[in-house]
Amino acid sequence: MFDDPDALTSSDRRHYADCADCQARYAGMAEDARAVATLLATPDVKVDAASAFQRIQAAPAAKPRFGFTLPVLRPASRTMFAGLAAAALLVVLVATAFANVLPLFQPKTVEAVPIKVADLQALSALADYGTVTWTQQPQPQLVLSAADAKTVAGFNAPVAKYVPAGVSSTITYAAMPKAVAIFTFDSTKAAAAAAKTGKTLPGLPKGIEGAKLTVTAGPAIVEFYGNLHAGSNSSSQDINIPELVIAESSAPVVTSSQVTAKQLENYILSIPGISKELSAAIKAIGDPSTTLIIPIPIQYATSTSVTVQGVHGVAVGDNTGLGSGVIWIKGNLFVVAGPLKQSEVVKVADNLKA
Amino acid sequence: MKSREEAFEALFKSEYARVAGIANRVLADPHEAEDVAQEVFINFHRLHSASAQFAPAWLHRAAAHTALNRLRGRRRREKREQAQAPEEASRTVDPQRMLEVNEDRRAVRAALARLAPKPASVLVLRASGLSYAEVAEALGVGTGQIGTLLRRAEAALRKEVTRGTSI
Numbered sequence: 440m441f442d443d444p445d446a447l448t449s450s451d452r453r454h455y456a457d458c459a460d461c462q463a464r465y466a467g468m469a470e471d472a473r474a475v476a477t478l479l480a481t482p483d484v485k486v487d488a489a490s491a492f493q494r495i496q497a498a499p500a501a502k503p504r505f506g507f508t509l510p511v512l513r514p515a516s517r518t519m520f521a522g523l524a525a526a527a528l529l530v531v532l533v534a535t536a537f538a539n540v541l542p543l544f545q546p547k548t549v550e551a552v553p554i555k556v557a558d559l560q561a562l563s564a565l566a567d568y569g570t571v572t573w574t575q576q577p578q579p580q581l582v583l584s585a586a587d588a589k590t591v592a593g594f595n596a597p598v599a600k601y602v603p604a605g606v607s608s609t610i611t612y613a614a615m616p617k618a619v620a621i622f623t624f625d626s627t628k629a630a631a632a633a634a635k636t637g638k639t640l641p642g643l644p645k646g647i648e649g650a651k652l653t654v655t656a657g658p659a660i661v662e663f664y665g666n667l668h669a670g671s672n673s674s675s676q677d678i679n680i681p682e683l684v685i686a687e688s689s690a691p692v693v694t695s696s697q698v699t700a701k702q703l704e705n706y707i708l709s710i711p712g713i714s715k716e717l718s719a720a721i722k723a724i725g726d727p728s729t730t731l732i733i734p735i736p737i738q739y740a741t742s743t744s745v746t747v748q749g750v751h752g753v754a755v756g757d758n759t760g761l762g763s764g765v766i767w768i769k770g771n772l773f774v775v776a777g778p779l780k781q782s783e784v785v786k787v788a789d790n791l792k793a
Numbered sequence: 794m795k796s797r798e799e800a801f802e803a804l805f806k807s808e809y810a811r812v813a814g815i816a817n818r819v820l821a822d823p824h825e826a827e828d829v830a831q832e833v834f835i836n837f838h839r840l841h842s843a844s845a846q847f848a849p850a851w852l853h854r855a856a857a858h859t860a861l862n863r864l865r866g867r868r869r870r871e872k873r874e875q876a877q878a879p880e881e882a883s884r885t886v887d888p889q890r891m892l893e894v895n896e897d898r899r900a901v902r903a904a905l906a907r908l909a910p911k912p913a914s915v916l917v918l919r920a921s922g923l924s925y926a927e928v929a930e931a932l933g934v935g936t937g938q939i940g941t942l943l944r945r946a947e948a949a950l951r952k953e954v955t956r957g958t959s960i
Contacts, residue, residue, distance in 0.1 A: 457955075474951055475916065476895075481818055481821045482823075
């Protein structure tokens, strides 16, 4: 009312004219607003954007941290997005690290393996063993419709034939073209990293020096159910968190030069700090060259084997029972997740039309 | 289609004055405000693409939060310095009026630093000329909530200023 008096309806105006309480409250608020405007008044800052730009161009820190950029989401979505991004990164890291890669890793199914914080710390040392270069950077983008998503990804956006009651029918589409990264093993870099941390890292086996792993991810389409773009009538921050997420992606493909599957597996499992449980779980998988490993952080989540669309899938639930997800491969890789019961998530997955 | 660097330059040139303005509203110090603005843009560029949809909202929110964090750090530093050298502080040689203005400004900034981040950000962003919709987008709340948040924050700031000056 103070900032936009024209927003008052005529009935509000009539009420205000006769209501001493409202007049007194308005007078108090108007006085606060005027006082604060005075309190916060500062002389305008005179800036020279062109020379400021020159200065930050010269700063070495003004370069992308990861070699690629992350999408900017509405602030309320950030916490959940950070969780999803961490989970996705974990899948890619472990798939890359443990895939039995020669001549080709192309998963046809999924399998859960337990992973501990110590395993993650040990695996993070892998990054020091070489260099990552992107030949095609991940370029996720929000698009306006399923048709636009198809244009970017090259396949039809999946259609949910069943959506649990209470889940919004508003869908936001995101799509990403194919992304390709090459990891090149480099013993000099590994030695330098080891010297820096004072730790002894296992030496690179003969033949691995200079070997390249090419990881291809996507194209992919992600559908967020819920009013992600909060409009002017929104009354709660919660509406910015997706009520259901459905994703379809080409299964990741890893190819390699020089290195054999056995060499790589033995080498990775020799990294100090990898738990016996993880090592045993990896070795127990029947055909690693066609299995995408889903790391389950056992302190925080549980996993069960389920049948989805007639194929084997992995259902993941967090220990609080607040959310669950299911992941399976049927040609492409699919994920359905949300703050829902596992049975609901599996029902959505079973009724998904690719 | 613009390259990544061209898109960043365009975003920088269109938003820099506003981002520095938001920081200056908090800090009342143009030099430090420009420091904050540059820090915000560098952090943005390290993580995100300038063509991202919510880029301006990200920058506005980051400007308010970074400046408020600096303000809180500055308050702690000033308190420490005053405790260490009270006599030195009383020997300030500024003209009387300048002293009063500085004192008022300091009292307001101290009160702002004591507010919770959300009401402090609402006040600063609105006072920097952002519309209700822009403030809502920066803070991730509905536009319909901004009026109420703003009124409550104004009352809270006045109360804090009064409390601070009556101590």
